[in-house]
Amino acid sequence: MNPKLLGALLAFATAALASAGAPPVRPNIVLIMADDQGWGDTGYNGHPDLRTPQLDELARSGLRFDRFYAAHFNCSPTRGSVLTGRHPNRYGTFSPGAPIRAQEMTVARVLQSAGYATGHFGKWHLNGRNGDRNTTEGNGRAILASDPLSPGRLGFDEWVSADNFFDLNPVLGRQGVPEKFHGDGSDITTGEALRFIRRQAAAGKPFLSVVWFGSPHVPHEALPADKAPYRTLSEREQNYYGEIAAIDRSVGRLRATLRELKIAEHTLLWYCSDNGGHAGPKSTGHLRGEKGTMWEGGLRVPGIVEWPARIPQPFVSGTPCSTLDIYPTVLAATGVLAQDQIEPLDGINLLPLFDRQTDTRAKPMPFWNRAGRQPGHAAWLDWPYKLHTDAIEGRDRSGRKGLVSHPVPLLYDVAKDPKETTDLAAQQPERVARMLAALEAWKASVERSLSGADYGGVPAGDARTAVPTESRRKKKQRSSP
16 A cells, blocks of 8 residues: 555544543533514614624525524514423413522533523522612612622522613622613623633633623613714614613624634523514514514524534525524533433433534424413414414503404414415314314413423422422432332
8 A cells, every 4th residue: 555645544533532532522612592582683683774784794604594583573582492492381480570499400500500600690580570660770789798699599600690681880789789880781791701701711611691781661861873874864773772782792702712722612602682673664574563562473483503613614594493402502512411400301402403414393383471361472483384372463562452362263374475474274174173272282281281281290389498309319319119
């Protein structure tokens, strides 16, 4: 054999063996969420006025979801879904300001147990408080160390957090100690997250950084420089687009710092919003409904993932995905197994989609407004069909005036009809019956979860009361056959 060829083969074999024997690189995780940014509120989704160069570049560089959904049409429930992979109705987070149950297994707790540094920065809104509506900087208040549902109690080593949205000059809780900040809320949140990321990178420690902005939630108040590009528009639009401009700038800062620190390759960065838009038809991309409704405009949000080591080539996916999928995907990406995992999960692992091994969803996607008039508007997305039951048209404002009810099931093909204009229920009664049965079975499982069955038979009790993991384990062992 040619000596040069033999040398090349040996070198290749040695490199392959070394690679096979090397421990896998544990990816860092950065989870970014905007507050009330609609599906249409990006340049890359065709907004006629808004400029989002950093989000547009992120969408060009990674995996862009064209059908990404919030698990709920309001903020607190969706935030709980990100942390748990479970529908928020399972643990009683029915509405904005409703608390998460302290028994729930969070992504922060799981990764913390595996040696990850964990940090939360920005809006929390899972501690059962709604802030102070008399403040001029938004609605948020600093979360205190004594709060039983603070980020620190749910798995975060470090946190600089408010209990609700905030705009300019917020007061945030640093490890539970109130601290006054000056400037735009998104800039401040990003600066705190970057300090955390720099420390972990210097220490060579993998990290989870949850960056939850308080914008562009009302009341909209942007910096003058961020409003300037929109000076020909109304004052309301200037402030709204200016707040998104600050978010866009912050995403650019985060990505630039990951590259500066040479950790971008092995960092999974995930961007989305907590519910649909609330600033008119342009905000929702002219989809039906808005924030606070079960229609596409209330649930569909921007969604982008960047992870160069796993997604080397950018692509656009039309597969429906959800905030429910973040938890199981992050655990699969890091290789970390949750001890005493609480079941069932409603989300799925999206790594096969990242690897382009599939373009279909493994199971349907559930939605249910259990906090509304019972039985509550629910939807079941079994792609491409979306079934609505007990549907409500319009938002629940002043005593439910002006709301329109649909007592019979509605069926839409949202691939062909994303604005949900043509009801197909009368044409496809068998499909409606199958989907309705599946939805009702899922709702029954949610009721079992609410009873505390998911916690090893331990009663759920008050949502703010923790059941230690060790207690759950012993209970399970005693009840095993």
